[in-house]
Each structure stands twice: as structure tokens, then as C-alpha cells.
Amino acid sequence: MINMKKIDSITLVLVFLVFFILTLFTYLLKTSANIDEQITYHDHLVDMQLINKSFDNFLLKKSTFINYDDINLKITNFDKKIDFIDAPDAHGLFKKNYSNIVSDIKNSFEEKQIFIEKFKSNSASLLNSIHYVFELNKLIQEDTSQTYETRDVVTKQTLLLMKYYINSYTNKKQIKDNLKFLKQRLKSDKNNLELELFISHTSRNVKRIENSHTIQNILYTQGSLEDNLNQLHMFFEENYNENMFVEKVITTIFFITALIILFILLIMYKRSLVIKNELYGFKYAVQNSDNSIVMTDADKNITYVNDAFLEHTGYTREEVIGENPRILKSGEIPQSVYNDLNKKLKNGKKWDGEFINVRKDKSLYYEKASIMPIYVDNKVKNYLAIKLNITDYIKQKDELQFLALHDSLTKLPNRVSIESSIDKKIKIAQRNKSKITILFIDLDRFKTINDTLGHDVGDELLIQTAKRITKVIKRV
């Protein structure tokens, strides 16, 4: 019987393998899309770090005119990038939530913006005012109504302010003293507008320079936005590494499993090859067997016949495939035999017996047949009939029987036959109390014929004598 279960398990393993590969594929696709997306967050963060550097550069600038549109654009960009990084689905993308880091970034960015705004206001006024201090200095130097001492202190004060402005070492006390002196001067010369403006600008500028130095110092010592950005950077990096590691592990597991499955498939394939070869052998045997082999489906329609069948029945393959085997029925076999056959098959048993079937050309032939049902998964799938043509054997058997009881030369019943016949007749006569007569005929001088004319003539004589006697007596 064919092992159908093996084929089923191969299908199962194959389906599993396809499913497995699909899962692997989708998983890898998804993780790589995930990682790509995470990289965009990382890129945004790197942009933010760069923007933050430019904030710092901005806050360190002071001696040139600055168009604030640039820094405002950067602030807006930074703000947008925070929103991007803080989007709810962004947090879902990463294993851990990082909203606490983002809220730190937001806070320190708020703080930084306050510094930047202060710096902008301060710097705009300072730049403008410092410039004017030099103009005033020039005006005062050219004004002959100013005393020499005033002019001298104004020049010194201007240079001191400049030194302080560019952050080189400055004697602040000297600036204060100079201011005090100039204010004293102004008291005695109330209409000196230039001096008044010089005093008010320089005293304000000292404060502004202090302000800008304070902002820069805070920037140097705090740098909290930078720290927070770095923190998030580390978070992203760690997350990335973790993801890569997990991905590697999972990919390896998938890979190994896939290998194992392939190996199993290979073994199964090898086994099925063996079975296949066996089956080829069987098929060859079946095809070339002298026995007629017929296979039907569960409804007893012929699905297969071998060459011997065709030879014995005279049908072609096309004529019988799909037909019911009853086309061979000759009617010589009583219906009870067929009933017995069907009953046995129904009970799943093998049936053995003989058929007298009819060929396509209506001649009869004898068959010894074995018919069995083929079960697959407890269900009848096919019926298989193996039949031996015994027509010749039956004829031969009849002939032998004749020869045993008749004389080979004259074809008359021989001694064995006559003895059993006489025995039978005597018994009948005893039972009937009747009489029988035995006619014994001897051929005289038969030996002379044999000796003079030869044995062939003697045989001919016997044959002729038997024929003549047979002709005149009633056949028994």
C-alpha cells in the first residue's frame, strides 16, 4: 500500500516553510523601515545640535551688525524639530519613552530663547550706542569749548569702554571714576549736551556689556540645552544599537530554523526518492505482468488497466477507462458469486474466485481473480483486481482427463475407464437385480499382420476396427 501520510507531511513542512519565510521577510522589512524612520529622528536631532551650536556662536558675537532674521529662522526650525521629535507616534517607534528628555530640551530651549532675546535687545542697543560714543568722543574733541581735562578723560573713557567691550582686561574702577569725574563736570556745565549724552551712553553701555558678558558666562558654565540634546542623542544611539542587536539575534534564529526546515525537507525528499524508485519498479511489474491488473475508483469505474488486460480482453485502453468492469460479464457465472464478491469487498475483505468472462469479440475466457479494496485514511479509495487467465489451463485439464481414460490410439475407453464403467454397471445391475452382458472381442492373427506388414499397418487396423465397432454400437 502507498504511504499517503508521508506526502501530506511534506506539504505541511513546505507550507510551514513558506509561512516562515514570509514572516521573516515581513519582520525584516518592518524593522528596516522602523530603523530608517528612527534614523530620520536621529538626523533631526543632529540638526538641532548644529542649530544649538549656531545659537552659541550667535551669543558670542557682538562686534558686527547682525540681521536677526537668520537667528529667528533657526529658532523656528529648532521649534519645528522639537515638535517632530516629540510627535506621539515618534515615541511609539522607540522601545522606551523619551518624553522626559524632550521636556528637558523644551525647558532648556525656552531658557536659551530668553537669553537669545535678551542678547538681541541688548546687542542692538549696545552696538548702536557704542558707535555713537565714538562719534560723541570725536565731537567733544573737536569742541574747543570743552576743557582739556574733560577731553582727555572722554578719550580715555572711550578706549576703556572699547577694551571692556571686546572683553580684554579692563579696570572697571577706572571707568567708574571717570564717570564720576565727568558727572561732576556736567554739574558745573549744565548746557553741555554732548557731555550729557556721552555720560548717559557710557553708563548704559557698561551695564549692557556686563549683561552680555553675563549671558556668555552662563552659556559657558551651563550649556544645559547641549547636555540635554546629547542625552537624547545617546538615547537614540543606544536604542539603535539595541535594535540592531535584537534584529541580529532574531535574524540568526530565523536563519537557523530555516536551515533546519530545509534539512528536514531534504531528508524527506531523499526518502520519497527511494519510495519513488520502488514505485517505478512496482509500476513496471504491474505494467508488464502476465496477470490482468485492473484498478477502479471507489465507485468502481476503471482508472487503470495493464497491457495484459488489454491482450486478454481485446479492448483498447480508451474503451475501458471510466467503464464499470461489469462489461466483461458473460452471464455464465451465477449471480450468487457476484453477491459474495460485493459483500466481501464491502466488508473490506479480499475476494478470491474464478470468472468466466467475455471478450470484446464475444468469445469466453476463464480467469482466476483476486479483488481487494485499497484503503487510505480508513476510506476506500480504489479497488484492485489481479486476474490470471486460466482458459488454456482449463482446456489442458480436460484433455488430460480424456487421455487418462481413453486409449491413445483408438480413442476408445481404456482399461481404467472400462473397469470403473463395468464396476458401475455391475452395481447398478445388483441394485436392479438385472443382468449385464460383456462382449469381449479378440483380433486373431493380429501378430502376423504386425510381423509381415509392419506396426504402422497394425495400428491402422486397430483404428479402423475401433471406428467400425463404434459406428455400429449405441454410444454409452
Place this chain on the structure above:
Amino acid sequence: MKYLLLLTFLFLNSYAEPITVIPPKISVNSEKSDLGKQLFFDTILSRDNTVSCASCHDLNSGGDDNLKFSFGIDGQEGDINSPTVYNSVYNFRQFWNGSAKDLAEQAKGPIENPIEMGNTFENLIKTLNQTPYKNKFKNIYADGITKENIVDAIAEFEKTLTTPNSPFDKYLSGDKNAITQKQKDGYDIFKSKGCIACHHGVNIGGNLYNKFGVMKDTQSKRTGRHEVTKNEADKYYFKVPSLRNIAKTSPYLHDGRFDTLDDTVKFMVHYQLGRIITQDEVDKVVAFLNSLTGETPENIKK
């Protein structure tokens, strides 16, 4: 002396002009901006259906109402001068005290301000849902009429309210005859007197805060940034306003205290810069300021 040299070049040294040309157009979503335009002119935004955005921001007279203070519902008078809505997209913050980050955030203010439109968004959304606005919003926004969508549409419309091609912009773009010699002189004075330190960039202002009364106390009732931050150090810091279309947006300053540019320039030089300026110089600066009036957008022209 090297410091002196350095300083002399402080302003002259800047490689690019400190004022930049206004871009001819900003790309907007036209569906949203059309809806925003309709909202902008619709008094339905106010509680009693009497005040629209356009009531205080008249787009045919410089984008403001030329009043010292504007009037809200029930004839209530505000206490701050309506700034022009033109080019406000280029301001780094909105409102005089910078309390709004952008146009959308700004648009939320007047609708719920009790002395402006005196409405609530809850009520407004209810009202709008009973009008054809319901479908118009649905066509553009999946979630229909919401607070965010209302101000988004208005902000989108306001982006179209830019005024390119002022004579001065043309001058900056290379047309040397776009402005008069007097105006050119005015621009030089504008730079050398230090106005440029605050009024620069694409909007000639609108990109930083500075103190109102740098050199002297200005007697301001409003305290600017301080109203938002409550920080004493922020007192009297206001957003530096844009000077674009300045000739059409009198009265001037956040409290509308001056009606003429002449007075305003003199005040600013005195209080903000602490400098001396002659009448001739003032005239030239005013002439320069008059060159900053740009073209009214196509969709507003009558």
C-alpha cells in the same frame, strides 16, 4: 586707534544690505486661504455679529484702522494700537508683547478677548456649524470646524497679505532710480543714526524685542513682554514693529501717541537712540520711510 577703525566699519562692513527684499509670493493652500479670507471679513466671529477681523485690520488702508485704539463689540475701546496685518507673517512673534508664536496662535486672541470680539470658540463653533461654513470646513479639514482649523484657515489667508515691490524693494533689487536722492539720503541716515540696529531684515523690524524708552522713560501704560513673563527685567520691552507700509499705518507706537512720522522719528531718535537729529535729517528719514509702501495683494485690490 585700531578700535576706532574697527568701529567705523561696524555698520559699513556688513556685506549684505541689512534690509532684505520681500519675496514676491508665499506659497499657500488656496482652498484654506479662500476660506480664511471669508472668515477674515465675517462678523460672525464676534459674539454679537458686529466685529470682523477686517474691522480693525482694514486691508484697504494699510492693514490697520488708523485709530489710536480700536473698538470691539458694544463699542468698547481697546488700550493698544492695532498693528497692520500686512506682512505680519514675517514677524518673529505676534502681538506687541509677543505673546503669540505665530499667526494661528495670534488669531485665537481677538476672538476670545472680551473687549474685541468677546466670543468663545465653543460658541463660535456652534454658530458656524449652522451655516454653510460647516461644509466648507468639511471639504478641507477631515475633522470639520475646530478651534485649530478656524485659526489655521485665517492664518493661511494672512500669509497672502504681503506687500512686495515697494519702491525701496525695487531699489534694493537694482533699480537705482526707484527712489529719490532724498530717500537715499534718508536711508543712509537711517543706517548711520542706528535705526537699522532694530529695524532691519525682511520686515524692517519685527524680529526682536527692545525696550520702549532705552534712554528715557516713555510713560507707557502697557508693559509689553512683562505682561507675558511677569519678569521685572522685561518691563517695557515690546516687539519692534515692522516699518513696511509705515506711511499708511498712523497713528504710531503701541499706544498710538503720534499721528505723524515726523513726530515719531524725532521721538525715537531722542528716546531710543539718545542722539541728536536735525529737521533736515528727519525729513529725509521720513522720505525714506515713505518709500516702504508696497503693493496691495491682488486678492484684496478693489
